[in-house]
Amino acid sequence: MKITVEQLEGSQLKPLYQDDSQLGFGRIFTDRMFSMRFVNNAWNEARIEKYRSFTLDPSSCVFHYSQEIFEGLKAYAAPDGRILLFRPDQNARRMNRSAERLVMPTIPEEDIIQAIEELVLAEKRWLPKQPGTSIYIRPTMIATEAFLGVHPSAEYIFYVILSPVGAYYKGGFKPISLYVEDTYVRANVGGVGDIKTGGNYAASLMAGYRAQQKGFSQVLWLDGRERKYIEEVGAMNMFFVYGKKLVTPKLTGSILPGITRASVLELARYLGLETEERIISIDDVIDGISSGEVTEAFGSGTAAVISPVGSLYYKEKDFVINHNEVGSVTQTLYDKLVNIQYGREEDPFGWVREIGRY
Incomplete structure (x- = not known):
């Protein structure tokens, strides 16, 4: 899959969090996101671009008939400098199974993984290094065709966003x-x-x-x-x-x-x-x-x-x-x-x- 990467100038970048104590879960998002569109029975416009809001028609299928799926995985900073993902193939496989169940288009597993990898590498300055911290990765697909009627959408957006997150057990590993x-x-x-x-x-x-x-x-x-x-x-x-x-x-x-x-x-x-x-x-x-x-x-x-x-x-x-x-x-x-x-x-x-x- 060919991915177009938008280059951002320094003035377009968000201020980086000051230390890991500022990181909660899912509140801070990185500079860029991945997105591509499904129109005319094909995925196209694969791009890594500046994190942005979507403009959707008020009658978009996702708002009324909940054609929406997502996944969740993490990128980890190893002590020796490696950036690691944990079983991303399983997330890609499960996402396609979710898509099939909701009559949404599937995406080749290797394309989902490629999108995740290239986005994480583009945003690696956001990767926290302290024990227990990570970048949470949220791949999502939403139905965007504008209509009112109970049937599958013909148009979709698949996107991936990243959120640096803090240690889950701040107060210790407790029951x-x-x-x-x-x-x-x-x-x-x-x-x-x-x-x-x-x-x-x-x-x-x-x-x-x-x-x-x-x-x-x-x-x-x-x-x-x-x-x-x-x-x-x-x-x-x-x-x-x-x-x-x-x-x-x-x-x-x-x-x-x-x-x-x-x-x-x-x-x-x-x-x-x-x-x-x-x-x-x-x-x-x-x-x-x-x-x-x-x-x-x-x-x-x-x-x-x-x-x-x-x-x-x-x-x-x-x-x-x-x-x-x-x-x-x-x-x-x-x-x-x-x-x-x-x-x-x-x-x-x-x-x-x-x-x-x-």
């Missing part, structure tokens, strides 16, 4: 508390819960807001049919540790197949742990916590990598896991995975992709 949601539903089998589209996240906002108002960190979602089986935690996949066995909900069609989730499972097996993907009822988990059979729990996702869980609140009762402390399995998996992502340890899986140097 979070979960509110088990048995009223609202995130997704149903046969719907779009297993792809990355904005509607899934919009549907989660009320439950998340209620949980935070009650003093909990996140929502633990149950299935949409029986409100009985565990699905996701917030916007992460969920794991439970039963001694030396790592268990996670089976992908039944309403759970997002997380790239961090797949990596955790593979890494756990590499470290000698038994893994199991199965349907898990909330009652079984509560019984396991009460008996001590469930020894640890955590969520996994791009932003946090691994987030330890210290308690579940269900049916007006709090169930504490491992004395509300981070368990050894959780800590080991987090340390190993993060060290691989930042190039601090050998990558035995071929997950890390070097794209240049800072």
Whole structure:
């Protein structure tokens, strides 16, 4: 794919953040973005250009029928000067699967990766270097044809934006508390819960807001049919540790197949742990916590990598896991995975992709 790169003069560049303490998550954006348009059944106008606003018709399909998908991954600064991506091929593959589900045009995987790599290299001055920091990468596709009517758009914009982000655990790697949601539903089998589209996240906002108002960190979602089986935690996949066995909900069609989730499972097996993907009822988990059979729990996702869980609140009762402390399995998996992502340890899986140097 040929990408046109817009050259920016010094006066056009944004002031760089002063230090990593200014970095939150998703609030600061770099000077440039990648974009291309799908018109007349073809992708064209691939360009790296100055970060800008879009001008869209008020009747654009994305506003009314939510034809929109996105991905999330990170670029890391290795101690030896390399710039690393973590499994970008998996993000490109999942984005195309999301596109197919919403009747949107796919993009060759190598073109998605090329767009990401060239944009990150063009913006490498924004790459933070301190431990735990990174550049968050957000590829997105939106439907832009102007019409009112329930059918797929004929026109789209694919774009990529970058945001330097700070360390996720500023206060230390500590367990979070979960509110088990048995009223609202995130997704149903046969719907779009297993792809990355904005509607899934919009549907989660009320439950998340209620949980935070009650003093909990996140929502633990149950299935949409029986409100009985565990699905996701917030916007992460969920794991439970039963001694030396790592268990996670089976992908039944309403759970997002997380790239961090797949990596955790593979890494756990590499470290000698038994893994199991199965349907898990909330009652079984509560019984396991009460008996001590469930020894640890955590969520996994791009932003946090691994987030330890210290308690579940269900049916007006709090169930504490491992004395509300981070368990050894959780800590080991987090340390190993993060060290691989930042190039601090050998990558035995071929997950890390070097794209240049800072």
